[in-house]
Amino acid sequence: QITLKESGPTLVKPTQTLTLTCTFSGFSVSTNGVGVGWIRQPPGKALEWLGIIYWDGAQRYSPSLKSRLTITKDSSKNQVVLTMTNMDPVDTATYYCAHRPLYNSVWNSFDYWGQGTLVTVSS
Amino acid sequence: DIVMTQSPDSLAVSLGERATINCKSSQSVFCGSDNRNCFAWYQQKPGQPPKLLIYWASTRGSGVPDRFSGSGSGTDFTLTISSLQAEDVAVYYCHQYHSDPLTFGQGTKLEIK
DSSP states (O other): OOEEEEESOSEEOTTOOEEEEEEEESSOTTSTTEEEEEEEEOTTSOOEEEEEEETTSOEEEOTTTGGGEEEEEEGGGTEEEEEEOSOOGGGOEEEEEEEEEEETTEEOOOOEEOOOEEEEEOO | OOOEEEEOSEEEEOTTSOEEEEEEESSOOBOOSTTOBOEEEEEEOTTSOOEEEEETTTEEOTTOOTTEEEEEETTEEEEEESSOOGGGOEEEEEEEOSSSSOEEOOOEEEEEO
């Protein structure tokens, strides 16, 4: 059974760096054909993909946020970490991590999601 | 970027009636492998994460009732709920996973009439 859970600060100040951890079970991020992505959702708004890290260490980021994002993995701890620099109030959102599987050599959609963590950016 | 546009933005349907939500992508999301479209539908209820309803445009996710069906190919897709139940009240999002950046539609809010 695959589960994911996000953790980190609920409140950050403008210009600070946000660090969120996704701790998961039921799979290994070092197994061929696995990706863990980050998606956020401002209150009352739509989903926005931030980025993803794959089993082989490859990373992909949203072009609009690429300069501010870093995603890393720690296979021994079953964790993926999102770092976002220079936080602004517009970054206030629920942040989700999600599992992405490979199917017959084609990457599938996110099938398992964490419950999400609300991050508020305010001074 | 592939832009996903859903219609309508909101929808009110009577219990037991059919609900239809459409999504149009700005580019084809046909994967080319096994005649698949890299396209999904998610259901999100208040306070919950999105739940995968449909992937490859027409394959139901694990445990998804068969009243939910997905159709379409290329750039035009449809989610149909054949007989609306009270528990189907939610926001529905379409999603393309054909190419980076992965993108979602703006959401369609489904309510009971």
